[in-house]
Amino acid sequence: MNTDILKKLIGDSGNIVFFGGAGVSTESDIPDFRSSTGLYNSKENFRYPPEKMLSHSFFVSHTGEFYDFYRNRMIYREAKPNNAHYALARLEEEGKLKAVITQNVDGLHQMAGSREVLELHGSVHRNYCMKCHKFYGLDYIMNSTDIPRCECGGLIKPDVVLYEEGLDMEMLNKAISYIKNADMMIVGGTSLTVYPAAGLIQYYMGNKLVLINSSETPYDRSADLVINGKIGEILKQILE
Template identity: 60%
Template sequence: MDKIKQLRETIKNNNQIVFFGGAGVSTESGIPDFRSADGLYRQEYRYPPEQIISHSFFYSHPSEFYEFYRAKMIFPDAKPNKAHLALAKLEQEGKLLGVITQNIDGLHQMAGSKHVMELHGSVYRNYCQKCGKFYEVTAITQTRGVPKCSCGGTIKPDVVLYEESLDEATIYQSVQWLRQAEVLIIGGTSLAVYPAAGLINYYQGNHLILINKSPTPMDDRADLLIEGSIGEVLDQAVNIETIAD
């Protein structure tokens, strides 16, 4: 059977679906990833990018952190692509329990998804470290230097930096979804970032589907392995016919 048709049939015949995605979902919206040949880790900076977006660097070199963060981590003009839209449609049809994403760009919510667990936080949430006041992303994009709260505290993005722990409530809900899932679709991720990638071990269902442009450590465990664009694959699988029919 054609792999797209097989994916379509699996989606049609199951209602407890969870999607686990990574940077490859967002690259199709023009947001660069970290690890590919053109990714941020291959570019030359005064400090290595993985050092710049670390907890210790944020506190020791805040000006350099925000210079990099504004230039390379926030993409306010990015729009949801076919993958985001297909997943939002599946949620609206009652097929999708939720999206577990390693991305921080908020594109799933922009596409209409309501049930989204952001393992690494979001650029759209920012808070004062001193008084806890919430700030929109414009508090960072429309300022220069280290952004400050009206109380004088430093505004910090609600993203998980290197050396920081994942949010416990987010992990808990993600694990609950994975344990309930009949189908797990993994897409646009190399499954190389831990502890996030380790969460998929909680999945106990019968249909593990992996969609990616390059090999992953989980390929041999997949019931269906599709090499290609996550946006094109999901768009073809979801939108050719009404899945709920």
């Protein structure tokens, strides 16, 4: 069984890094983007393609419509951590997992107890005024009507990386450092098609690269172990 192999690899490792994508949160009922049931394949009749509505230029030119879409389709306040989040938090508590590197913006890793979480694409829980840089939490965004404004009058922007925006280089370099030093890398819940984040896997130099995903990825042939399935179910099994 592949899960038995995974369990042994984890047992033999002491410097594990996890890199995850939207598939980590689908078991918490947060839709992913590119699967058949994902946001980009939604049957809803959006006025614009979701990719356009989540772009920097759309945020600037259609701010009200951006926030309508953002509040309704990007925020899932009732979502709770699933087995994958809790398993990773436990591995960190045991001293085996050194960092979670995530493309998700939902904050579920921290809610499950993970401490070293590198959020490559930011977080819906952080928002800031583009004029005076004052911080605002998620409640302020959700309770605002139309376009959220700062008390100084400035426009408030979610601290999430939109299309056309670059990743935070300090965060990216920190992720690369963790990966380079890892003796095991677990990649889960990501199609590994979104760059530059997907390119991080190339910095891993060890011989324990594990890919866990519901479907094939472009890096399957490079992996030392590939497991297809729901990541929460798989990680729960190896910790039982």
